[in-house]
Amino acid sequence: MKKIKLTLFLIGGFFMIYVNAAAQDNQITKQEKKDGWKLLFDGKSTKGWKGAFLDQFPNKGWVIENGLLEVEATNGAESANGGDIVTIKEYDNFELKIDFKLTKGANSGVKYFVEPQQPIPGTSRSAIGLEYQLLDDATHPDAKLGKNGNRTIASLYDLIPAIDNKPVKPIGEWNTLEIISNGTNVQHWLNGVLVLSYDRTSDMFRSLIEESKYKDIPDFGINKKGRILLQDHGFKTYFKNIKIKEKKYNETPIQGKTLKETPGIVSYTYRNSFQRNFEATLDTIKALGFTNIEFSNLFGKSPAAIKKMLDERGMRCTSFGVNYEDLTNKTSEVGQNAVILGASFVRMAWIPHEKTNLTIDVAQKAVRDFNIAGKILKEKFGLTFCYHNHGFDMQCYGANTYFDYFMANTRPEFVSFELDILWAFHAGKNPIDLLKKYGERFKLMHVKDLRKGVIGNLTGTTPVANDVALGSGQINIAEIIKAAQKSGIKYFYIEDESNVVKQQVPVSLAVLKSL
Secondary structure (H helix, E strand, O other), X not given: OHXXXXXXXXXXXXXXXXXXXXXXXXXXOHHHHHHOEEEOOOOOOOOOXXXXXXXXXXXXXXXXXXXXXXXXXXXXXXXXXXXXXXXXXXXXXXXXXXEEEEOOOOEEEEEEEEOOOOOOOOOOOOOOOEEEEEEOOOOOHHHHOOOOOOOOOOOEOOOEOOOOOOOOOOOOOOEEEEEEEEOOEEEEEEXXXXXXXXXXXXXXXXXXHHOXXXXXXXXXXXXXXXXXXXXXXOOOXXXXXXXXXXXXXXXXXXOOOOOOOOOEEEHHHHHHHHHHOHHHHHHHHHHHOOOEEEEOOXXXXXXXXXXXXXXXXXXXXXXXXXXXXXXXXXXXXXXXXXXXXXXXXXXXXXXXXXXXXXXXXXXXXXXXXXXXXHHHHHHHHOOEEEEEXXXXXXXXXXXXXXXXXXXXXXXXXXXXXXXXXXXXXXXXXXXXXXXXXXXXXXXXXXXXXXXXXXOOOOOOOOOXXXXXXXXXXXXXXXXXXXXXXXXXXXXXXXXXXXXXXXXXXXXXXXXXXXX
16 A cells, blocks of 8 residues: 555655646746746747748747647648747847757758748749758668758758758757857857857858858848747647747857867868868968968978968967977977978877877886976077877886876976877876866967777777867867866867868867867
């Protein structure tokens, strides 16, 4: 009897919790109201909405039931049943949040900057606007169309793919999308992770339009304001908690308080592009907002030529990366090149060693070489030499690691360090612990993130696909950057070794600038 009562109590408790949770849907909290949030859907009525090409709300195709706004399933055709619905009001600078749930094989979307005065089409189609794609990527064929995944969930439809490791919940579960518009800058978020960032007036955006289905639409995507649209694509889709916060335009968007200046970028991130067209790559990097570069390669150019191109663009090189052989055998040439580039630091990232095992003989030689090269670079050229950790140096040596050995046996006045947080984390070390232990020895940082689920090791290698956009992987970027403020680090550089830097670097930069 007691067991039955307990079961009933638990069931009753669950029911009460469920009802209470459901009662919170489609409401604005006191804090949200204070912050300026407003509901676009009250869970009961169509107030504030109408058909995209109608004067009233559609009389079919959409259902409000149990606090949910539902698209009815038909045959998967675009706007062939009730048609899309749009807000009556137009918006320019805003934050929009929507909870959505897809069914198997579903296709839908949330559009923004939808112009109100669009001609009624002769055949059924969706109204024109920028689209946050909603899709069952696993089963709907549209996921494999377009280019590079730009029709998958959370992407800017047919233009820019979201990062590939976006945190999508399974079909049948609720996801939360967020769209943030500030002037011409737009961000797509999915379940609390930034997955896409772009500027509607950039050269990159315009070139993407020219290659898309929108190429024949004049001034597509650049109108100053527009309506919000929920798409009827003939698949069962659910929406709730649709809320928006209107904002004033901020000339310095997503600028946090932790970093004092915009981070730099490592040239290795754009290694393939630099090889093809050096100057065009500089222009691309500058357009993204970077002015500080750590060069890992001269790409066949002279230091003077690179310095000239940087000066013409208001850019600078603060660190110059070289290999072990050049550091030890061409130290003066390295110093001269760094000075011509305008760099303050010389960085070296890989110690030659047999297979995956570092030995004390190799480590001792490296210490001697670092001290000698560092002394020459400091005394002859006024440069600071930094050794960059790379995972294999975290192998055990006695009760500590070889990295600890380097710290203990190199001369602080001649040898400093660049902390690569991915290679520290991949080797099983917490970058924050390293910062606390050796704070003033670190002068530079490579800011990177490691794909979730990847298990690290001590080889110092991992497939480049495991480099992911900051904030989407395993590493607690915010806490590391916060801890780094108490260290000797002067420059932070984004490094992305993946083959999808066009998608990931804008996201990583936005994440860092927001901290």
